[in-house]
């Protein structure tokens with residue numbers, strides 16, 4: 001992954017601490033919002049990602065590129081692929097059971113991804129420094145050990161729940177997310 005210093009953990013970054021509420025290995029993760037472009041079942045043209053954590057620390061999901069996701073004819077749009085990486089990274093940082101938002105997302109496109117391809121996505125955290133979480137993801141074609149088509153590195157920033165109340169609709173999230181702890 002070619003990444004900038006902004007998404008590279010500093011030397012004093014800590015390993016991510018496992019939260020007692022982190023789902024056990026093998027758990028399928030529920031969608032955080034039914035209208036989410038990345039994971040919402042009710043989004044008409046979204047990515048419909050269903051993720052799981054194989055080990056309580058990383059997240060895996062599959063994304064099959066559809067007609068609605070084209071850029072060039074029969075090829076996935078790069079922004080849609082970046083959205084898939086953003087989503088799976090967001091799901092991985094949510095394993096810490098704290099609210100985070102994407103501040104920076106860097107993406108390397110290594111191979112074209114035709115419509116009908118299933119990308120096997122994986123995301124993980126490389127370190128935490130204060131409010132900053134340094135994360136990475138990859139998307140492989142056809143299988144979890146297939147060729148890497150996309151890589152991403154991200155900086156996520158921890159926010160408080162007021163962020164969503166002030167700028168969005170916290171009640172809409174809370175209505176679908178009863179397990180979320182406002183004061184974890």
Ligand SMILES: CCCCC/C=C\C/C=C\C/C=C\C/C=C\CCCC(=O)SCCNC(=O)CCNC(=O)[C@H](O)C(C)(C)COP(=O)(O)OP(=O)(O)OC[C@H]1O[C@@H](n2cnc3c(N)ncnc32)[C@H](O)[C@@H]1OP(=O)(O)O
Pocket residue numbers: 006032038086087088089090091094099100101102103104131132155157159164173177180
């Ligand atoms: C998503 C809903 C979740 C709701 C929670 C409830 C339930 C959760 C449940 C499930 C969640 C599961 C999955 C989620 C999956 C996917 C979601 C995808 C995530 C997204 O898609 S989310 C949308 C896009 N995202 C935004 O909409 C953010 C807009 N933005 C802001 O809201 C502010 O910009 C903010 C808050 C980022 C910072 O603002 P702020 O005022 O709090 O803090 P400040 O500016 O001081 O930055 C503090 C330190 O970060 C450094 N820093 C900041 N930005 C940087 C950058 N870009 N590059 C390099 N460094 C940066 C500064 O340099 C400083 O560093 P230093 O401390 O060293 O000086």
